[in-house]
Amino acid sequence: MSVDAMKRRCAVSGCETAPKRGHLMCLAHWRRVPRAEQAEVNDSWRAFMKGAGQEGSRERLARYRAAAKAATDAVMEKPEGGRP
Numbered sequence: 726m727s728v729d730a731m732k733r734r735c736a737v738s739g740c741e742t743a744p745k746r747g748h749l750m751c752l753a754h755w756r757r758v759p760r761a762e763q764a765e766v767n768d769s770w771r772a773f774m775k776g777a778g779q780e781g782s783r784e785r786l787a788r789y790r791a792a793a794k795a796a797t798d799a800v801m802e803k804p805e806g807g808r809p
C-alpha cells in the first residue's frame with residue numbers, strides 16, 4: 726500500500742507522464758526496457774507484493790528497487806531522438 730502510494734510518475738527522470746497504476750514508468754518508456762529487465766522488475770515486484778509485511782520484505786523491496794533502477798538506466802542509456 727505504502728509503496729503504491731508513492732508519487733506516481735514515470736521513473737525516467739524528466740518524463741512527466743504518469744504511468745498506469747502499479748507500473749514503474751509510462752508505457753512509452755517501458756516499451757524501451759529490455760525484456761530481461763522488464764521480467765526482473767515484474768518478478769521482483771510480484772515477490773514483494775506477495776510477501777509484503779513478512780520476513781524478508783526489506784530484501785525483496787531492495788531487489789525490486791535494484792531492478793527498477795536497472796530498467797530505468799537501460800532506457801536512459803539509449804535516448805531516442807532528440808535531447809531535452
Ligand SMILES: [Zn+2]
Pocket residue numbers: 735736737740741742750751752753754
Ligand atoms: Zn516516461
